[in-house]
Amino acid sequence: MSSKIAYFDCCSGISGDMVLGALIDCGLDIKMLRKELAKLDLKDYAVSAAKDERHHIVGTNLSVRFKESKRHRTFKDIKTLISRSRLSQRVKDLSISIFANLAKAEAKIHGCKPDDVHFHEVGAIDSIVDIVGTAIGVEHLGIEKVYASPLPLGTGWVNTSHGRMPVPAPATLELLTGVPTAKSFVRAELTTPTGAAIIKTLAENFGSMPEMKIAKTGYGIGDKDFKEIPNILRINLGEVSSGSEKLLVLETNIDDMNPQIYDYLMSRLFKKGALDVFLVPIQMKKGRPAILLKVLSPANKKDALMDTIFKETTTIGIRSYEVDRYCLERSIKEVSTPYGKVKVKISQKGGEAINIQPEYEDCKKIAEKKNLSLKDVIDMVKRYYPLAQGKK
Numbered sequence: 001m002s003s004k005i006a007y008f009d010c011c012s013g014i015s016g017d018m019v020l021g022a023l024i025d026c027g028l029d030i031k032m033l034r035k036e037l038a039k040l041d042l043k044d045y046a047v048s049a050a051k052d053e054r055h056h057i058v059g060t061n062l063s064v065r066f067k068e069s070k071r072h073r074t075f076k077d078i079k080t081l082i083s084r085s086r087l088s089q090r091v092k093d094l095s096i097s098i099f100a101n102l103a104k105a106e107a108k109i110h111g112c113k114p115d116d117v118h119f120h121e122v123g124a125i126d127s128i129v130d131i132v133g134t135a136i137g138v139e140h141l142g143i144e145k146v147y148a149s150p151l152p153l154g155t156g157w158v159n160t161s162h163g164r165m166p167v168p169a170p171a172t173l174e175l176l177t178g179v180p181t182a183k184s185f186v187r188a189e190l191t192t193p194t195g196a197a198i199i200k201t202l203a204e205n206f207g208s209m210p211e212m213k214i215a216k217t218g219y220g221i222g223d224k225d226f227k228e229i230p231n232i233l234r235i236n237l238g239e240v241s242s243g244s245e246k247l248l249v250l251e252t253n254i255d256d257m258n259p260q261i262y263d264y265l266m267s268r269l270f271k272k273g274a275l276d277v278f279l280v281p282i283q284m285k286k287g288r289p290a291i292l293l294k295v296l297s298p299a300n301k302k303d304a305l306m307d308t309i310f311k312e313t314t315t316i317g318i319r320s321y322e323v324d325r326y327c328l329e330r331s332i333k334e335v336s337t338p339y340g341k342v343k344v345k346i347s348q349k350g351g352e353a354i355n356i357q358p359e360y361e362d363c364k365k366i367a368e369k370k371n372l373s374l375k376d377v378i379d380m381v382k383r384y385y386p387l388a389q390g391k392k
Contacts, residue, residue, distance in 0.1 A: 003145060004143055004238070005240050008148040008202075008233065009148075010148060011234065012186075012231045013184070014195035014198070014199055015130075015194060016127055016131060016195055017061075019130065019137075019195065019198055019199075021220030021221055022059070022220030023218065024049050024218070025235075026141060027216060028137045036087065036091070036136045042081075042128065044066055045067075048063045049063070055229070059220055062220070064125065074117060075099060075103035076116075078119070088139060091136055099131060102119075102171065102197040130198075146199075148202075149207070151191050152186075152190050153167065153181055153184060155185065158189045168191060178303050179206055204300055207246070207299070210246055211244065213239050213240070214236050215238045215239065245325050248320055248322055249296060251292060252293050253284060254292075255284055255288050255290035257314045268312055269308055273304060274301070278294055296323075328347040332345055332346070335385050337366075339380075342363060342381045345359065356382060363377045
């Protein structure tokens with residue numbers, strides 16, 4: 001079993017129109033896009049896409065033409081616009097999440113509440129089209145997970161509704177807190193606030209391209225033509241085995257902490273998104289006994305988990321490194337037995353069951369209620385599993 005992923009190679013940064021252009025280049029049908037966008041209560045605009053090139057690389061340049069308006073929409077206005085549309089729930093949720101991240105960044109910079117943020121450039125029709133269109137593209141191309149490269153930001157100055165601002169714009173910097181960036185000597189805004197909001201919301205991880213079978217590559221062409229680099233966004237669509245994923249291991253040695261704290265620490269780490277937490281007894285210098293704390297973390301939970309470790313333990317340093325995790329496909333089914341239904345965890349490879357494990361709590365309840373051996377109950381459930389599958 002495999003999942004469809006997209007890797008955003010942001011070699012020249014990222015903007016909303018480049019994302020949508022790259023998705024169209026990957027196969028998103030523009031007629032279907034226009035039909036979906038028509039479900040929004042927006043008027044007097046037109047979306048077009050044309051082939052263009054930068055440094056001899058051909059891709060799709062997206063253009064949105066609309067009548068200029070002095071109207072400034074608030075985040076609350078945009079939420080209402082999207083929520084009342086006939087778009088699918090997934091598209092609505094993703095679009096609102098992107099705008100919410102942008103609103104939080106703007107609110108922090110301007111000292112107001114997110115709902116009260118007045119979008120200027122972003123409130124314009126073209127940016128609404130870029131963000132909602134991206135959500136439409138993600139759904140219709142069947143993209144399940146998104147990964148991205150580090151982001152080049154650019155240098156220099158940019159004109160905004162608030163006047164001239166240094167590059168990167170304050171909203172862009174706020175959005176990219178915790179996101180890896182890359183050096184760039186191009187004197188232009190490479191990563192825009194809209195682009196930053198899109199990729200911050202979509203991407204599960206930032207770094208090198210994961211192991212994947214590439215099915216399609218799309219190029220989004222930016223409006224400016226730089227002398228130094230091709231102004232493109234490259235999206236690689238493909239598949240990756242559902243049992244393979246990039247994770248992080250966070251670890252630290254602790255030799256001076258009250259052992260009663262570990263139970264609470266583990267509970268806190270799981271609540272913060274840890275996939276696994278375990279303790280290994282070790283011996284340190286001068287023969288001191290200690291504990292090696294190891295935490296398996298998704299990349300996007302790294303900061304929260306590190307903060308928890310520093311806050312809840314006596315450590316003053318944490319090691320971090322990337323690992324590959326390979327898992328069998330897993331599912332849960334109910335098996336009927338003479339003592340009632342019991343949940344069973346099934347591990348599969350290529351559709352074949354490799355291992356079955358009855359749910360401990362279900363088996364424990366039966367053992368206590370019927371005064372049976374827990375081992376006998378587990379063995380019984382395993383015997384009934386083939387019968388539940390129609391096998392003898």
